[in-house]
Amino acid sequence: MTSKAQALADQFRAYNDQLIDFVERVPDTKWNKKCRGEEWTVGVVARHIGAGHYGSIQLAKMIISGAPLPSFTREQINELGNAHAAKHADCSKEEVLSILEKKGRALEAYVAGLSDADLACSADLEAFGGSTTVKQLLKAIILHSAGEHLESMRQTLAGT
DSSP: OOHHHHHHHHHHHHHHHHHHHHHHHSOGGGTTOBOTTTSSBHHHHHHHHHHTGGGGHHHHHHHHHTOOOOOOOHHHHHHHHHHHHHHTTTOOHHHHHHHHHHHHHHHHHHHHTOOHHHHHOEEEEGGGTEEEEHHHHHIIIIIIIHHHHHHHHHHHHHTO
16 A cells, blocks of 8 residues: 555545435435436436446556456447446435445555555556546546536535
8 A cells, every 4th residue: 555545545435425425315205316417317326436436446457457458438438327327227225325335445445455556557548538547547437427426416406
């Protein structure tokens, strides 16, 4: 573990704690309210973060090991997200909270154990427009993209 890795893991933990707190507070009457940006319900968006975004550690592991990466475009990623949303349209709050707890803690532990060299490993990813480091990848997927989803859910519940 390095101070850079621990700092990043701490950011992920803080984000996940914030997301879990948000999900716990979603009234049952608004769990299935549709978010404008994603066109998915609040529950599905939260599940998507835990099941999809937190799964980005698999890409990080592939980059670090030098394994071949999938060549997904942003459009293909969106299609996968829409398929996930359709498949899990009836997800429960308990299910989503379990996913966020389990996968969020696994993400935090994995990142905390990375070295500076691991964080600096890079690969070309079409969806990212070229070369990206492990650190850039994880920050973009977890803090930026998942953060946008959380904001979308907040706006939905606020009625804006």
